[in-house]
Amino acid sequence: xxxxxxxxxxxxxxxxxxxLVNKANFLAEHFNFEVHILIADQGSLPVCYKLNKxxxxxxxxxxxxxxxxxxxxxxxxxxIQILKPIYKSIIEKIKPDVVxxxxxxxEDFIVPELHLGIPVIxxxxxxxxxxxxxxxxxxxxxxxxTGKFFTYxxxxxxxxxxxxxxxxxxxxxxxxxxxxxxxxxxxxxxFGEKIxxxxxxxxxxxxxLDINKNFKDQILIWEEVVKTHPAWTLHIYGxxxxxxxxxxxxxxxxxxxxVFLEGVTTKIEEKYxxxxxxxxxxxxxxxxxxxxxxxxCGLPVISFNCPCGPADIIEDGKNGFLVNTGDxxxxxxxxxxxxxxxxxxxxxxxxxxxRSKDYLPEVVMPQWIALFKELQNE
Numbered sequence: 001x002x003x004x005x006x007x008x009x010x011x012x013x014x015x016x017x018x019x020l021v022n023k024a025n026f027l028a029e030h031f032n033f034e035v036h037i038l039i040a041d042q043g044s045l046p047v048c049y050k051l052n053k054x055x056x057x058x059x060x061x062x063x064x065x066x067x068x069x070x071x072x073x074x075x076x077x078x079x080i081q082i083l084k085p086i087y088k089s090i091i092e093k094i095k096p097d098v099v100x101x102x103x104x105x106x107e108d109f110i111v112p113e114l115h116l117g118i119p120v121i122x123x124x125x126x127x128x129x130x131x132x133x134x135x136x137x138x139x140x141x142x143x144x145x146t147g148k149f150f151t152y153x154x155x156x157x158x159x160x161x162x163x164x165x166x167x168x169x170x171x172x173x174x175x176x177x178x179x180x181x182x183x184x185x186x187x188x189x190x191f192g193e194k195i196x197x198x199x200x201x202x203x204x205x206x207x208x209l210d211i212n213k214n215f216k217d218q219i220l221i222w223e224e225v226v227k228t229h230p231a232w233t234l235h236i237y238g239x240x241x242x243x244x245x246x247x248x249x250x251x252x253x254x255x256x257x258x259v260f261l262e263g264v265t266t267k268i269e270e271k272y273x274x275x276x277x278x279x280x281x282x283x284x285x286x287x288x289x290x291x292x293x294x295x296x297c298g299l300p301v302i303s304f305n306c307p308c309g310p311a312d313i314i315e316d317g318k319n320g321f322l323v324n325t326g327d328x329x330x331x332x333x334x335x336x337x338x339x340x341x342x343x344x345x346x347x348x349x350x351x352x353x354x355r356s357k358d359y360l361p362e363v364v365m366p367q368w369i370a371l372f373k374e375l376q377n378e
Contacts, residue, residue, distance in 0.1 A: 119375035129307035130284035195298030209240030300348030
């Protein structure tokens with residue numbers, strides 16, 4: 001079977017990029033699929049994750065082809081007309097059995113309109129509620145209105161795909177405007193069988209340092225935690241535009257010995273195993289893959305019950321804790337529960353490992369293959 005994935009770039013590490021590489025590698029290695037990745041514009045940067053040599057990548061370099069910027073909507077429409085024959089020509093030469101689009105971009109307004117005579121699938125790596133919340137967090141009124149307008153446009157384009165694949169059942173319930181959906185969760189890297197001892201006085205969090213990941217609340221929670229447990233530290237891995245603000249907050253709260261912004265690491269599995277639990281305070285998510293990664297390493301997790309993802313992954317009180325978004329008091333209490341009760345950490349961590357196995361490639365990828373065959377038969 002031949003598969004074509006379309007994505008804007010594979011230059012900057014991120015959740016959608018990592019999941020795509022995992023899936024492409026698995027299909028090429030274990031099922032001998034012929035996998036092609038069409039990148040809209042990679043620039044001069046290398047692919048951010050290691051791809052199997054069998055996977056074929058093509059950079060379309062669309063920045064060299066699109067019209068100069070002008071009136072935004074007019075330029076956007078003109079560029080669609082310029083790019084449509086380019087995509088059509090390349091895809092028809094490949095002659096794939098299935099084409100998949102992974103993120104917002106020109107492809108949403110091109111690929112479903114090509115009438116290729118083969119299944120065309122849209123993967124949604126965000127959630128509907130997350131897009132609404134993110135639009136609301138765009139400071140200016142103009143930014144909010146622009147975000148809402150484009151959210152509306154993309155909603156209409158979603159209806160034109162043969163299938164829209166969502167990450168959670170919660171997101172499926174929210175997308176009442178779509179009838180062409182199914183749910184297949186993200187697949188994770190297999191880190192092996194080694195898990196944390198849960199004995200180090202460390203908590204961990206991972207994500208992009210932006211407003212929506214909401215690391216500010218973690219710092220405020222930890223300020224309360226260390227009043228009774230000053231030896232415990234919180235280590236935050238990731239980079240982003242909020243780094244300076246977060247570092248300033250750490251200084252204002254005199255937490256330089258308790259909260260650390262660790263930057264990006266290529267050995268995140270080791271950092272999970274050095275920790276004793278994982279905390280997650282996003283206000284909106286598409287899935288929350290770092291939750292499953294931490295659980296795979298034996299960590300109990302505490303998460304805000306934000307839309308969408310945590311409630312699909314975490315069973316409250318069994319493999320972690322769900323806390324109402326914004327409830328810092330309960331979040332602090334759950335953190336202290338895990339700090340003071342080693343048996344609780346061990347019990348929740350053991351169940352977390354079991355839950356994480358539902359997201360391994362050998363479980364998730366057969367669901368994709370079944371979908372491909374179903375759409376081909378239709």
